[in-house]
Amino acid sequence: MTPLSPDDYTAIRLSLQVATSATIIALPLGFAAAYLLAFSEIRGKAIIEGIINLPLVLPPVVVGYLLLLLFGRNGWIGKLLNHFGISVIFSLKGAVIASAIVGFPLLVRSIRIGMESIDKQYIHASRTLGASWWDTLFSITIPLCYRATLAGMTLMFARSLGEFGATIILAGNIPGVTQTIPLAIYQYTSTPGGDQMALSLCIVSIGLSFIVLLLSEAANRKMARN
Amino acid sequence: MKLEVNIEKHFPVFRCVFDFVLDNGSCGVFGPSGSGKSTLMNMLSGLITPDKGTIKLNGQTLFDSTKAINITPDKRRIGVVFQHAHLFPHMSVKKNLFYGRNRTRPEERNIDPDQLISVLGLESLLDRSVTQLSGGEKQRVALGRTILACPDLILLDEPLTGLDGQLKFQIIPHLRRVFAEFAIPMLFISHSLQEMRMMTEKVLVMGKGTIDCQKSTEELARTTLGNGGRGYTxxxxxxxxxxxxxxxxxxxxxxxxxxxxxxxxxxxxxxxxxxxxxxxxxxxxxxxxxxxxxxxxxxxxxxxxxxxxxxxxxxxxxxxxxxxxxxxxxxxxxxxxxxxxxxxxxxxxxx
Missing domain, CATH: 2.40.50.100 (RNA polymerase II/Efflux pump adaptor protein, barrel-sandwich hybrid domain)
Structure with missing residues (x-):
């Protein structure tokens, strides 16, 4: 195995940074979306569900391109952000947004399954015992679906670690700025003699993903015991 | 206790119209499965919103469709003991018992928890997980949890239905003692005449989505409707x-x-x-x-x-x-x- 270069270490750091940020940013939104789908009786739920799940079935490159149109200088959101001096494309922010969007359906799906398995009578019991909606959310709903939430976060984190297509379109492949592990591997494989370096990063990537899954499983078991 | 109800609710294949006044502290709601007993309970507790009408408890309007008043379940002070206890599985028995009490204003906490725990015989169960309780113990904890929230009215929605014969009758003395000792108004919902006779003196008899009549439990027990044709017991x-x-x-x-x-x-x-x-x-x-x-x-x-x-x-x-x-x-x-x-x-x- 070829030793890692300083740029590789930066790619690993950026990957972890992007995956963590994307997961943390997506969590409250994912929880809200899952709650809406699991408990509300609004019309057009199937359409909302379809929109949320779209990144799961679309090629990531298509998602990336659509994000580029939205966040580009002439895009709806891009124009708005420009007023505040914020630029998303070809920056780490872009990588985080791309990862958050692509991993979002996995997070929502997992939390939603957890929420749907909660007997609604627990929520009713809580309300009739004097707990407000927010109180019930924090004291009953969230604790009763924490394992599903953790599973969703793990899936999303792992997906973000491996995100490539949307990221390269929206954030580019700039070493030290937006180059994450998958992008670095891509660059090595397109460079003559870079195979060994690519293999080293692949091993790091496998190791990281495996550690995430092991940690998640350990936390899940501990929670189940408690 | 005075409960005034005049509400309507339409479902795709079912229509409920309830119009009654109760001034008895302990009353039953008797009717076969599917007669709308649980719908009535859910509307009283605020878990289902009626299409129109009014609900008043002790003079306070809980729901009024014309004035757009609809007090949320947590503010109604109507406790519910559900058919299957529904103790929060991630909390101990003690945390379950005090869940409602901790959300009640101190000046409204008029029941001594130690006394109630003693009456319900729960002293030895406090530190247990609710998953380690028997069906009867779970119902006793559910009852204690609701009572400790100090509601103005308690709705018991077939609390004994899920229990087998012996367990059911082990709980009834606890129920009777608690309601006698703490003088809490209650509405006991059941399709079992025997349970109704043990718990109440007056009943609302329900038909398909309506209150057919109000009569004494003893009077109901003497009718074929009440005893299901099996004779008086x-x-x-x-x-x-x-x-x-x-x-x-x-x-x-x-x-x-x-x-x-x-x-x-x-x-x-x-x-x-x-x-x-x-x-x-x-x-x-x-x-x-x-x-x-x-x-x-x-x-x-x-x-x-x-x-x-x-x-x-x-x-x-x-x-x-x-x-x-x-x-x-x-x-x-x-x-x-x-x-x-x-x-x-x-x-x-x-x-």
Missing amino acids: NLLDLDSPEDLGDLLSYSWGKVKLMLVKTENATAGQFSLGGRDILLFKKHPEATSARNMLSCTVRSTYQTDWLVGVELQCEDKILIAEIVPQSVEEMNIRPGAEVVAVMKASAFQRLY
Whole structure:
């Protein structure tokens, strides 16, 4: 195995940074979306569900391109952000947004399954015992679906670690700025003699993903015991 | 307690219209499955919103469609004990018990938790996980949890339905003690007449989505609707027995009753079918039955195929059900003297 270069270490750091940020940013939104789908009786739920799940079935490159149109200088959101001096494309922010969007359906799906398995009578019991909606959310709903939430976060984190297509379109492949592990591997494989370096990063990537899954499983078991 | 309800709710295949006033502290809602009992409970507690109408509790409007008032469930101060307890699985028994109390304003906490825990016999269970409790224990904790929230009214939605016979009757004394001791108004919802008779004195009888009538529980028990055509059942609270060797002698007020010997020879409630009582004009000379009580006929009433005879035995009242021909032949009418005969084995212990 070829030793890692300083740029590789930066790619690993950026990957972890992007995956963590994307997961943390997506969590409250994912929880809200899952709650809406699991408990509300609004019309057009199937359409909302379809929109949320779209990144799961679309090629990531298509998602990336659509994000580029939205966040580009002439895009709806891009124009708005420009007023505040914020630029998303070809920056780490872009990588985080791309990862958050692509991993979002996995997070929502997992939390939603957890929420749907909660007997609604627990929520009713809580309300009739004097707990407000927010109180019930924090004291009953969230604790009763924490394992599903953790599973969703793990899936999303792992997906973000491996995100490539949307990221390269929206954030580019700039070493030290937006180059994450998958992008670095891509660059090595397109460079003559870079195979060994690519293999080293692949091993790091496998190791990281495996550690995430092991940690998640350990936390899940501990929670189940408690 | 005064509960005034006048509400309507339409479902795709079902329509509920409830219009009644209750001023009794302990009332039952009796009706077959699918008659709308749980819908009524959910509308009272605020878990379902009626289409129109008003709900008032002790003068306070909880719901009024014309004034757009709809108090949320957490502000209604109406507690609910659900059919399957629904204790929060991620909390200990103690945390479950205090969940509602911790969300009640200090000035409204008018029930002593230690006293309630003692009445419900929960002292030894406090630190347990709710997953380690039996069905009966779970219902006792659910009851305690609701009472400790100090509601103005408690709705018990078939709280005994999920329990088997013996467990069910183990809980009833706790329920009775709690509601007697803490004087909490309650609405007891059930399709079981026996449970209803043990818990309430007045009932709302429900048909398909409406209140058919309001009557006393005793009156309901004498109807075919109430007893499901199985006849009237006398419920007798008997004191501790005296062991007579092969039999047990129980006191029922001033009346002495002989019962078959059992292992659990303590005071308790027993049932005696009205159709298991034989009536004689004179004291029989010799009979295998061990109980012969001299009684006076108080009244008679007609059921579908039988006649109910209300008997005064010392200070107690018994109901016997006999065929109309016997009534005519024996000339049974109010004031007539008869001897009621029951076998020692005709009594069934309830708890």
